[in-house]
Amino acid sequence: MTVPQFKKIVIFGVGLIGGSFALALRKANAVGVVVGFGRRAATLEQAKQLGILDRIGTDLAELGDADLVLLATPVGQMAELMARILPHLGSHTLVTDGGSTKSDVVAAARANLGDKISQFIPAHPIAGAEKTGPEAALADLYQGKKVVLTPLPENSTESVAVVCKAWELCGAVVSELTPQQHDEVFAAVSHLPHLLSFALVHDLAQRANRDLLLSFAASGFRDFTRIAASSPEMWRDICMANRDALLDELGLYIEELEMLHEALAEADADKLEEVFSLSSQVRGNWKQQ
Numbered sequence: 001m002t003v004p005q006f007k008k009i010v011i012f013g014v015g016l017i018g019g020s021f022a023l024a025l026r027k028a029n030a031v032g033v034v035v036g037f038g039r040r041a042a043t044l045e046q047a048k049q050l051g052i053l054d055r056i057g058t059d060l061a062e063l064g065d066a067d068l069v070l071l072a073t074p075v076g077q078m079a080e081l082m083a084r085i086l087p088h089l090g091s092h093t094l095v096t097d098g099g100s101t102k103s104d105v106v107a108a109a110r111a112n113l114g115d116k117i118s119q120f121i122p123a124h125p126i127a128g129a130e131k132t133g134p135e136a137a138l139a140d141l142y143q144g145k146k147v148v149l150t151p152l153p154e155n156s157t158e159s160v161a162v163v164c165k166a167w168e169l170c171g172a173v174v175s176e177l178t179p180q181q182h183d184e185v186f187a188a189v190s191h192l193p194h195l196l197s198f199a200l201v202h203d204l205a206q207r208a209n210r211d212l213l214l215s216f217a218a219s220g221f222r223d224f225t226r227i228a229a230s231s232p233e234m235w236r237d238i239c240m241a242n243r244d245a246l247l248d249e250l251g252l253y254i255e256e257l258e259m260l261h262e263a264l265a266e267a268d269a270d271k272l273e274e275v276f277s278l279s280s281q282v283r284g285n286w287k288q289q
Contacts, residue, residue, distance in 0.1 A: 005030040005169060006067045010057065012037045012081060014047040017098040017125060018072030019137025022052045024170035027139040035062050047134040063088040068166060071097040076237035079108035082120075086113055095120045096163045100186065100234075102150045102179035104241040109152075118154035121163040123147055124182065125172060126190075132231050143171035150179045187245035192253060194235055195246065197228040 006025065011018040014036040025031040036053040037060075038044050044056045063069060063085055071078055078099060089095070095113075099105045102122050109120045127145040147167040151160045164174045177185065204213050239246055263271040 002029060004032045005165065007032045008035065008066045009033075009068045009070065010035045010037065010062055010066045011053075011070045011072055012085075013070075013072035013074075013098075014038055014044060014052055014137075015072065015133050016131060016136040016141070017127075018070055019047060019050070019052045019134045020127070020139070020141035021070055021072065021098070021125075021170060023137055023139035024142055025166070026051070028169045028171075030166075030169045035066070043134060047137075050134050050137070052134055052137055060085060060088040063093060064090045066090065066093050068162070069093060069095045071095065071099070074231075074234045074237045075099040075101050075105055075241050076233075078105055079112055082108055082112035086116060089116055089119065093119060094159055094162055096123045096166070098123065098125055100124055100190065100238045101241040102148075102182040106150070106152065106179045117152065118156065119159065120152070121155050121160055122150045122152070122179065123163060123167065124150075124186075125167065127172075132234075140171065142167065145172050147172040147174050148182055149174060149176050150182050151176060183242050183245050187242050187249045191238055191242055191246050192249045194227050194230065195239060195250065196253070197225050198235070201225050201228040 009022070009025065009031055011022055011034065014022070018036070022031070022034045022036075026034070033054045034052065035055055035057045036044055036047055037057040038047075041056075044053065047053045048056060069085065069089070071081060073081060078097065085095070097105055097120075099122070102124060105122055109117055109122070113120055125142060125145065125147045127141050127147075147170075149160065149164060149167075167174050204210055207213065260272070260275065262268075263275075
């Protein structure tokens with residue numbers, strides 16, 4: 001019988017990210033026991049019924065013999081969570097996360113993991129969806145998707161390789177960035193689009209003729225606003241955590257909108273076509289990995 005890569009993993013937050021991580025490792029026959037912790041007993045029970053968990057964690061002593069711990073909670077909860085788990089981490093237990101921002105998570109780790117900071121290898125799976133909860137978890141969520149690691153100077157090569165292997169076993173393609181690089185990149189291509197999607201839906205939601213407007217909304221509106229159905233709590237935390245980089249990107253986008261406003265006001269059809277042509281060309285050539 002093949003011995004699994006990980007005898008025991010512990011997951012905090014058994015929704016889309018954490019639940020899919022467990023299911024993917026199960027599918028790869030790479031994990032023995034999965035233990036889950038969370039804020040809501042009903043959610044944990046549901047995760048167990050769905051086969052995500054072997055058992056629900058009731059005592060943080062479970063961490064002592066775990067090979068890997070995944071923090072899959074909203075980033076705003078991670079500092080407190082790290083402080084809670086520190087006294088219980090085994091000397092060989094590695095910790096990773098699924099947070100969408102990295103500089104703040106690294107700062108939280110440095111403030112709360114003490115002399116075990118070398119055991120924390122930050123990560124961000126680029127495989128989100130607007131659905132949440134254990135029922136949204138998929139065994140193949142990470143297949144062919146990117147996962148970014150932002151290793152710390154204190155991490156050993158071996159520890160980084162273990163976390164990298166875990167995500168690869170889930171089917172992911174692993175890359176590395178610094179925490180600052182990560183946050184600058186994702187402010188532009190993830191956090192800003194979510195902010196804009198929420199803003200458009202919020203704008204329409206406040207209008208007296210909201211129902212009429214939405215009754216005629218079609219595929220373009222649907223595609224652009226799909227991500228506005230994402231978790232408000234999670235995206236509140238992400239925006240606050242990456243506030244500086246997101247403000248920079250929002251400022252650049254406002255300049256773009258002002259340019260388009262001017263072109264429309266001046267009936268500058270050539271300028272609009274110039275903008276639309278470049279955008280169409282770049283979008284047409286872009287192939288999502």
